[in-house]
Amino acid sequence: MSPFDRPTPEEHAALLAQIAPLPLSGRAWPRWIGVIAWLLMALIAVRLFTVLWLSPETALPMPVIASLVVCFGALLWMSWHMWTSVTEISDWGIRQSWISRREVSWAEIQSTKFIPLFASKKLVCFVQKGRPIFFQAGSRELQTAFARISLVYRKKT
Template sequence: MTPFAKPTPEEHAELLARIGPLPLRGRAWPRWIGVLAWLIMLLIAGRLMVTASSAAGQQVSPMVAAAVLVCFAALLVMSWGIWTSVTEISEYGLRQSWVTRREIPWDQIQSSKFIPLVASKKLVCFVQKGRPVTFQAGTPELQAAFAHISLIYRRRP
């Protein structure tokens, strides 16, 4: 058996049955991470306003000010993505809305690894060609499903 042997159709059907009724949808990031992201954005916005209204802020180059505003806008987009992102497990495969859409059908997954970090529980799906695709689970149901997927789609000796 190759290190990337896929599960049998029976194992895959058992996995989908164990996950529960599909599609399974949930927040990609825990709510407290979204709240924390927005609190940090409020702090940064407040600090930017204080600095911009000070004497030192009036002397900043317009190019530097534009660069700071572009970076702040990028952080706003990331915070919005954290707050609104949804992960879905279906008969098709896995999907996650993000700044860009992440998706992978079941037949493209070669192996997977569940990474239980403090702030986010992740499932890294390795494909035959291309980069691995990472999905986040912000709900206990998705976290349990990720653990089951990782067990079935693990590298095999």
């Protein structure tokens, strides 16, 4: 028996029946993580404003200012994606909108691992070719589904 034996069609059908109704979708990141990200962005914005505009005696060189603005823009972009990202489990597979779209079909999954971190519950999908794909679950329904998927698609030893 290979350590990557896929579940039987019956096991896969039973998994989808447990997760039903499909498609199951929800926030990729918990709402409280998004709120914290936006609060941190507000704090950074206030601090940048006070340093750049209200303290001309401590003028920074233009390349440093440009770097700070670019980094702040990148943090804003990530915060936006954390706030709007959605994970969906369907008959086809798993999808997550993120900075770049993450998706994997059921046929590609070799094994999975559920990682219940404090801030985000993750499902790592190991695929036939390429790097593992990480999905986040921000809702209790998605977290439960990830745990069930991990049990069915776990590496057999």
